Amino acid sequence: MANYLCEKCGKVIKSEDLIGLPGIRCPSCSHRILYKSRSPIIREIRAR
Numbered sequence: 001m002a003n004y005l006c007e008k009c010g011k012v013i014k015s016e017d018l019i020g021l022p023g024i025r026c027p028s029c030s031h032r033i034l035y036k037s038r039s040p041i042i043r044e045i046r047a048r
């Protein structure tokens, strides 16, 4: 079970919310690029 983070609006979407949808899409803003938020985001900030 992974959570996804919308690139556009930053909404967290549960993977179970994507079941039944035609492809991965943000249910809030219909943006199609979502990040998997399984790995800690803090790591990416420190990498800069």
Ligand SMILES: [Zn+2]
Pocket (backbone or CB within 6 Å): 006, 007, 008, 009, 010, 011, 026, 027, 028, 029, 030, 031
């Ligand atoms: Zn969104």
